[in-house]
Amino acid sequence: MLLSHVVHTAATEVCFPSPLSVLQGEGPRASCGAGAGQDVGRSCILVSIGGKNVMLDCGMHMGFSDDRRFPDFSYITRNGRLTDFLDCVIISHFHLDHCGALPYFSEMVGYDGPIYMTQPTQAICPILLEDYRKIAVDKKGEANFFTSQMIKDCMKKVVAVHLHQTVQVDDELEIKAYYAGHVLGAAMFQIKVGSESVVYTGDYNMTPDRHLGAAWIDKCRPNLLITESTYATTIRDSKRCRERDFLKKVHETVERGGKVLIPVFALGRAQELCILLETFWERMDLKAPIYFSTGLTEKANHYYKLFIPWTNQKIRKTFVQRNMFEFKHIKAFDRAFADSPGPMVVFATPGMLHAGQSLQIFRKWAGSERNMVIMPGYCVQGTVGHKILSGQRKLEMEGRQVLEVKMQVEYMSFSAHADAKGIMQLVGQAEPENVLLVHGEAKKMEFLKQKIEQEFRVSCYMPANGETVTLSTSPSIPVGISLGLLKREMAQGLLPDAKKPRLLHGTLIMKDSNFRLVSSEQALKELGLAEHQLRFTCRVHLHDTRKEQETALRVYSHLKSVLKDHCVQHLPDGSVTVESILIQAAAHSEDPSTKVLLVSWTYQDEELGSYLTSLLKKGLPQAS
Amino acid sequence: MESAEDWLVESLRLYQDFHAFDLSGATRVLEWMGDKGILVAGYESLKKNEILHLILPLRLSVKENQGLFPERDFKVRHGGFSDRSVFALKHVPDTRLLVTSGLPGCYLQVWQVAEDTDVIKAVSTIDVHETEGSLWSRVAIFSSAAPGVLHGVRLSSLKVVDLESQKTTYTSGVGDSELLSSLQVLDADTFAFCCTSGRLGLVDTRQKGLQGAQEGACSLVISLAPAVKVAHRKAPGFDGTVQVYDVTSWDGMWGRVDPLFTHRGHIFLDDNGVDTAPLVTTHTWHPDKPRTLLSAASDASLHVWDWVDLRASC
Numbered sequence: 001m002l003l004s005h006v007v008h009t010a011a012t013e014v015c016f017p018s019p020l021s022v023l024q025g026e027g028p029r030a031s032c033g034a035g036a037g038q039d040v041g042r043s044c045i046l047v048s049i050g051g052k053n054v055m056l057d058c059g060m061h062m063g064f065s066d067d068r069r070f071p072d073f074s075y076i077t078r079n080g081r082l083t084d085f086l087d088c089v090i091i092s093h094f095h096l097d098h099c100g101a102l103p104y105f106s107e108m109v110g111y112d113g114p115i116y117m118t119q120p121t122q123a124i125c126p127i128l129l130e131d132y133r134k135i136a137v138d139k140k141g142e143a144n145f146f147t148s149q150m151i152k153d154c155m156k157k158v159v160a161v162h163l164h165q166t167v168q169v170d171d172e173l174e175i176k177a178y179y180a181g182h183v184l185g186a187a188m189f190q191i192k193v194g195s196e197s198v199v200y201t202g203d204y205n206m207t208p209d210r211h212l213g214a215a216w217i218d219k220c221r222p223n224l225l226i227t228e229s230t231y232a233t234t235i236r237d238s239k240r241c242r243e244r245d246f247l248k249k250v251h252e253t254v255e256r257g258g259k260v261l262i263p264v265f266a267l268g269r270a271q272e273l274c275i276l277l278e279t280f281w282e283r284m285d286l287k288a289p290i291y292f293s294t295g296l297t298e299k300a301n302h303y304y305k306l307f308i309p310w311t312n313q314k315i316r317k318t319f320v321q322r323n324m325f326e327f328k329h330i331k332a333f334d335r336a337f338a339d340s341p342g343p344m345v346v347f348a349t350p351g352m353l354h355a356g357q358s359l360q361i362f363r364k365w366a367g368s369e370r371n372m373v374i375m376p377g378y379c380v381q382g383t384v385g386h387k388i389l390s391g392q393r394k395l396e397m398e399g400r401q402v403l404e405v406k407m408q409v410e411y412m413s414f415s416a417h418a419d420a421k422g423i424m425q426l427v428g429q430a431e432p433e434n435v436l437l438v439h440g441e442a443k444k445m446e447f448l449k450q451k452i453e454q455e456f457r458v459s460c461y462m463p464a465n466g467e468t469v470t471l472s473t474s475p476s477i478p479v480g481i482s483l484g485l486l487k488r489e490m491a492q493g494l495l496p497d498a499k500k501p502r503l504l505h506g507t508l509i510m511k512d513s514n515f516r517l518v519s520s521e522q523a524l525k526e527l528g529l530a531e532h533q534l535r536f537t538c539r540v541h542l543h544d545t546r547k548e549q550e551t552a553l554r555v556y557s558h559l560k561s562v563l564k565d566h567c568v569q570h571l572p573d574g575s576v577t578v579e580s581i582l583i584q585a586a587a588h589s590e591d592p593s594t595k596v597l598l599v600s601w602t603y604q605d606e607e608l609g610s611y612l613t614s615l616l617k618k619g620l621p622q623a624s
Numbered sequence: 625m626e627s628a629e630d631w632l633v634e635s636l637r638l639y640q641d642f643h644a645f646d647l648s649g650a651t652r653v654l655e656w657m658g659d660k661g662i663l664v665a666g667y668e669s670l671k672k673n674e675i676l677h678l679i680l681p682l683r684l685s686v687k688e689n690q691g692l693f694p695e696r697d698f699k700v701r702h703g704g705f706s707d708r709s710v711f712a713l714k715h716v717p718d719t720r721l722l723v724t725s726g727l728p729g730c731y732l733q734v735w736q737v738a739e740d741t742d743v744i745k746a747v748s749t750i751d752v753h754e755t756e757g758s759l760w761s762r763v764a765i766f767s768s769a770a771p772g773v774l775h776g777v778r779l780s781s782l783k784v785v786d787l788e789s790q791k792t793t794y795t796s797g798v799g800d801s802e803l804l805s806s807l808q809v810l811d812a813d814t815f816a817f818c819c820t821s822g823r824l825g826l827v828d829t830r831q832k833g834l835q836g837a838q839e840g841a842c843s844l845v846i847s848l849a850p851a852v853k854v855a856h857r858k859a860p861g862f863d864g865t866v867q868v869y870d871v872t873s874w875d876g877m878w879g880r881v882d883p884l885f886t887h888r889g890h891i892f893l894d895d896n897g898v899d900t901a902p903l904v905t906t907h908t909w910h911p912d913k914p915r916t917l918l919s920a921a922s923d924a925s926l927h928v929w930d931w932v933d934l935r936a937s938c
Contacts, residue, residue: 233742235678237696238644240632240893245696248636283633389692413694420700421646447703447742454672454705 043098044071045200045226045438050193052087052173056200056226060100070101073109082111088169091117092202093186094124096132096380103129103146103154112157114169118177119160120185120307126155128265132380135354140382163187163309181205181215182416183269184310190220195475199430201227206422209239211271211311215418221431223473227423229437229462232448236419242412246273247280249372249410254288254343258370258407263358263385265351269376269414274330277345281329288343291333293357333357338364351376354383363403371407376414427456434471436461479508479515482522534603540616541588544595549574551595552585554620559583562615566608581609583616631892638885641916641930643681643696644893649674650924653713654908655722657737660685661701662908662918664926665710665724673710675724675744677702677737684916684928702737704744711760716787717767723750723787725761725775730754732761732775734787750785752777764807764815774815776804782817784829794829864891864901866919868931885931890921 043057061069073082082105089111091099102125105111117125129151136142146154161167161177168174172194177187181204188201199222204215253260264270270292277290333346338361348358353375362384365371379385387395388409395403418426427435435458437445445462452460463469485506507523509516524531544551556570559578569577576583581601588594597616601609635642649666657663660680666673678698683690712725722735722744732750752761754777766772766784772793776782778801784794803820810816813829825834867883891901902923910916916930 233700235645235647235698235700237681238646238893240628241642241644242696244632244635244642251636280633283629391689391692408691410691411694413696419697421648424648444740444742447744448700450705451674451703 043092043202043439044101047191047198047200047226049191049198050172050196052169052191052193053085054173054175054191055086055089056189057092057098057202058089058100058102058105059095059097060104061097070104073105082109083113086111086113087173088113088175089115090175090189090191090200091115091121091125092180092189092200093118093183094121094128095183095203096128098202099125100129100132103150106154106157107146107150115154115158116161116167116169116175116189117158118163118185118187118310120310121187122155122158122160122185123306124185126151131350131352131354135352135380135382161187178217179213179215179310181208181212184212184307188215188217190217190222195477196473197222198224198226199432201225201426203228204418204422204426205416206418206425207239207416209272209416210275212416213311215426217426217430219429219431221433223432224434224436224471225427225430225432226436226438227426229439229445229448231418232420232423232437232452233445234417234419235421236417239416242414243276246276246374246412246414249374249408249412250277250345251280251284251286253370253372253408254286254345256370257343258368258372259343259365260345260371261358261361261365261373261407262345262347262376263351263353263362263373264347264349264376270347272414273376274327274347278327278329286329288345289337290327290330290345291337291347292327292330293333293346293348335360352379352383352385353388354380354385359384363397366403366405366407369406369408372410373407374410374412376412424452424455427452427458431456432458433473434459434461436463436469438463477515479517481506482516482518484522485517485519488519535600536603536606536609537598537600538609538613540597540599540613542595542597542616542620543593544620545593546595548585548587548595551597551620552576552583555583555585555597555616558620559612559615578612579605579608581605581612583612628892631888635889638932639929640932641684641928642889643684643928644889645698645926645928647676647920647924647926650905650922651920651926652711652905654906654918654920654926655713655715656908656911657715659911663713663715663722664920665706665713667709667711667726669709669727673706673708675704675706675710675713675722675735676700677744680928684910684913687912700742702742702744704735704746706733706746708733712763714763714765714773716765716771719771721747721771721787723763723765723773725752725763727760728757730757730759730761730777732763732773748790750775750790752781754778754781759803762804762807764809766809766812766815768812774807774809776807776817778803779817779819779834782827796827796834797832798834864888864903864921866890866904866907866917868917884933887917887919887927887929887931889927889929890919890923890925893925893927 043059045056047054047056058071079085091102093099099121102115106115130148133145133148133151136145159167161175163177163179166174166176174192176190176192178190180186180188180202183203186203188199188204191198191200197220199217199220201215205212206214208214250260262273264273274292280286281290333348335357337344338346346361348361350356350358353359353362362373365373373388375385375389379389384395388405389411393405395405397403435452435456437448437460449460449462452458461469485504489502489504504517505520506517507520509518509523509526518526520531542551544554552574553570556568556576559576560568563578566578571577574585581599584598586596586598588596599609599613599616647664649668651664652667653663653665655663657677662678662680663675664678665675677700679701681697682695683693686693706724706726708726708728710724710726714723715721716723720737720739722737724733724735730752732752733746734748734750735744736747737744750773752775754761759777761775761777764774766774771787772784773787774782774784776796779796779798780801782796782804783792785791786793802823804817805820806818808816810826814826815829816824816826817834818824827834866887868885869881870884890904902921902925904919904921907917907919910918913930915933916928918926918928920926
């Protein structure tokens, strides 16, 4: 992956809207061979928001077995250390195309900052990473791979988060996890700096399945929502039909006296399939035994106890009543059962058939065409699982023994992903201003872009791999208004009208990342400044032969009759006031027939003062 | 939903393969584009409708090793927006052009399916002279080096228009204003028509007038399976099922014939929970798989199913 573009850094300390930019890592969608039918990409997205830099997921590309599988961070590290550049790393869930490069990134490239993920992800990641490492190094003899110690060291940097808990990364950056469905512990993340926010969905699912709930987010109105483009162009086959297919295959095999092997990882999908089979066996009154390898049960029970808040309501209820794996029709497996004649179904680990019990059983059953193996997920290159999914029917095992695979091989995808409809639902829930779809081919997706833009009146971006998208945001800056100022405005008599803006005079004080609007007097007091008074004085020459006092009286009478809405007064010293404006009459020093009117007003009364002046310049009416 | 679960268990026996999809809008058209893609289009009256080009899941397209293909989903390959309801859609073979007919406005719209983007764009229109605003023109395509668009609202307005030059190459020349209900091209010079009255007829475009008309013969839509001689009769608007009949077993006597198979999926998998069950709007046969059908219903569902011929197991 090439981070080939400059990332924008923050603006100044005053809250100007800083551009929000997203740099997407290269994630080519590769189909690895006809048989495998594996559609994998790699997730690694860099977001710059309000001056903070966050990395979203750190996946590896499992289609490559050389350095191309890991992202290339050299562009950033060229300008400094990753730890200095990144404020945090967030991992959405434990699938390898989202976390597979994490130990490489933190221990081999070098990153010591915090890595955020949910608790289940934290518990499961290291197991998958270790499994993957073993396969890569032991089975494929790869060099330049991360070690077991590196995985441990990497996990020490992890900070676990709870759902809907606001986590302060620092005094400006906060993150929050939302339930994503999909797999145990999967989360969508909201990243917030000030009033700007981004939501990253990772992988999610909008329809609940038998053991997980559906993704959910509140109307958080982020500036940007980042999600997968492949979802938007998919119309998914219903869950019922997928289940039907699974049941049909199992049923047919068992009916003809065959054995079904289902290699699973310890959690999640296995749980889902067990519940499904149990329900079906009950309904059909089937007798063939179903087994679950004990290692699985123990581990799974342990995990489920820890992560019960992550499963759906139904499971939580049943768990309270009984042990998670106490099924009527599903029993603990004993190694010896593999040799028993007759039909049976066995769930065994590990999921890729690369070692252990599932491989043992596979070797025993592979030779009969009556049997079936159902692979429920992606298998890493080098594993037996990967080989048979690629269509290989002759496998070289230890000691140069060749195993002929006559059993039926079925590849079923049980991964719960959202689709076009789901994406629309999520966008409808979160109400983002902009939507960004990653891992697509921008040039090709005009219809999709239009569809999203039209439906939600949002802007939709689809950057090509390696491209940067910059968004301008207009963050709203909250300003506190002093009570005194509000009261004064109210006292002016006019009621506030929501539709008409009202002009308010005050002073904006920016202090300690705080904005307040106070009256000028208060501001002066707080700032310890003396108020300057500005007075304007204007001289108006009038032709009047009478004495000043009489001129003043004439002025008074005139203004009194004209300015009916204002307070016009004739003071004892002869001067006339209109509100706070002062008018004094004086004789011209050189010409006794000219009188000089001194009109004086403060800056605040500029409008009235100017008006008075022009009025007086027109002259006084003749005395009656 | 108890009945949905029951039906699913039943379906293990009744179907080899079964897929159920939810489109964003119900479609009345299912038209093939090549053998791996289908076209659907919305028919709502007060909003923008989508025309979509969907690629079949790999599993349905491959001929061998189906089990190694886990992909069961449709991919939206192209899309376009139509302001009008689309009641008929035809792909012009060997081109990237589509012709649609709908309301409001009695004209045909010609679309182009882009090569380098995912857009289906409106490019031109074909006039249909009809004064009654609520009627829409039926369409069929004469595919050849110079494709022609057969269309008409009434027998009298039947026309063939050359797609490129827009010149009229055939008119029915009859004064009969009977309304048409469907058109089907049979070969380079012949087509069949069906009227709303039930009148069925054949036309040779090289000759004048209409030939071989028969009364009351076509009140239902019939489609023939490409590979096997099995006819499928669907009753539009009658109910939410699709029925498969074997015409080879008919001995010419028009008595009561039982369907070989009835697809009830649209009724049982209806997630809306409303009292009125969805109605099947259209169906089509898979070009290569002899017993695979696609059917769509008014609740925006789209099913792909491969029924089990229970006779074969006897």
